[in-house]
Amino acid sequence: MSSPSLCAPGTARPAPIARGTPAYRRVNVALFLAGFATFSLLYCVQPLMPEFAAHFGLTPAASSMALSLSTGALALAIVVAGAISQQLSRRGLMFGSMAAAALLNLVAAFSPDWPLLLAARTLEGLALGGVPAVAMAYLAEEIDPRHLGGAMGLYVAGTAFGGMMGRVGMGLLVELGSWRVAMGTIGVLGLLAALGFAALLPASRQFAPQRGFVARRHVDAWRGHLADGGLRRLYAVGFLLTSAFVALFNYIGFRLAAPPYALTPSQIGLVFLAYVLGMFASSAGGRLAERFGGRGPLAGGMALLALGIAITLARPLPLVMLGIALATIGYFVAHAVASGWVGRLAAGHKGHASSLYLLAYYLGSSLTGSVGGWFWAHGGWPAEVALTGGLALLGAWVAWTLRGRSSAHG
DSSP states (O other): OSSSSSOOSSSSSOOOOOOTTHHHHHHHHHHHHHHHHHHHHHHHHHGGGHHHHEEEEEEEEHTHHHHHEEEHHHHHHHHHHHHHTTTOOHHHHHHHHHHHHHHHHHHHOOOOHHHHHHHHHHHHHHHHTSSSSHHHHHHHBOOOGHHHHHHHHHHHHHHHHHHHHHHHHHHHHHHHHHHHHHHHHHHHHHHHHHHHHHHSSOOOOOOOOSSSSOHHHHHHHHHHHHHHHHHHHHHHHHEEEEEEEEHHHHHHHHHHHHTTTTOHHHHHHHHHGGHHHHHHHHHOOOOOOOOOOSHHEEEEEEEEHHHHHHTSSSSSSHHHHHHHHHHHHHHHHHHHHHHHHHHHHOOHHOOOOOHHHEEEEEEEEHHHHHHHHHHHHHHHHHHHHHHHHHHHHHHHHHHHHHHGGGSSOO
């Protein structure tokens, strides 16, 4: 299958962007901002779930819909974005998505009732669909394959920073003002990040938008990727990875707000400082995959996620924090390795390959993030650990089954 991500006919293909060049640094900063905006906007409601439950009179599972609807809409939007991105400017599509999502977060922040807030959050998820898959495709197309793992790791580090700021900042802002002010602040920061992204990201040099939309072409591209056993396993790992991690963090706030911990919103928000470790772990994971291949780092990241989840069963708060830290490191190592691996493994139509990975990734967040509420309500934290830890161990096993071409070095 030939790739559509080519330069215009009759022109020489420019050299890919190599590590150490000014263009490489601009790409890294721009995609770091994209990752920051996407994850801070998407996950800023996670530490607010206890606030939503109290303000609107909701159960924990119902309050999780503020995130589950966004991630579910994002999962579907990513598939569409992966297709239409072949007809549009990569940079323009990502900037428009970031700006629209930031504005919708402002709408959600000042919605007068729960249904309107959920509607705004659903539209926000749809808007964000133009960022993740297109960002992964842009990196796979423009960056020298020898340096792709490191570049993808830095992008994932941006998502870690966004996830941390969206969560830690929300806890602090809630106590200083209200959850509405906190969400509005994240919306403004998202707009600023979008402007910085547009100013920094170089235009595509290895990709020229196609004319016309041919549905059969996209269906064939998706079918071709799904026929690849290595890609299918990576998609399964993406689903299991985010299922375990998001369900863990959705309900850890409820556990820490209850006795014997009785932590305040700002104290619970500090739990997400573990994402600092994720920023370094994602870059390290990308480089490990470049050096040793993806199989070991991917399976090891999933196993570390499972170990961290199991440690959170302990009662002492320091041990709970240790478990969260280890789970965070494992998650970001695995996500960085899997993200880069998809781009290398796809023979062509990299935007389509990335969109399928992220479809599985965000479906796991949406579906298991809400299902976890049932386990929390009926079995408490031990049931939550059984669910999330079991999914992480299954993901480690699937990662270890990746062999042959799919486990080769980048």
